[in-house]
Amino acid sequence: MVWKTVFVASFIGLTVDGMDIQMLSLTLPSLIAEFVLDLRLLVGSVHSLY
Secondary structure (H helix, E strand, O other), rough: HHHHHHHHHHHHHHHHHHHHHHHHHHHHHHHHHHHHOOOOHHHHHHHHHO
């Protein structure tokens, strides 16, 4: 029965881990417009994180 708990916890962890990148890609255009960010600087900083 322990393997079911481990499987569910792993699935939830992977789902939440992938969700932050998806939220960044969805909100990035509005963040660029709101804060008048330089796209070249932003691409470099995001690339250095991942």
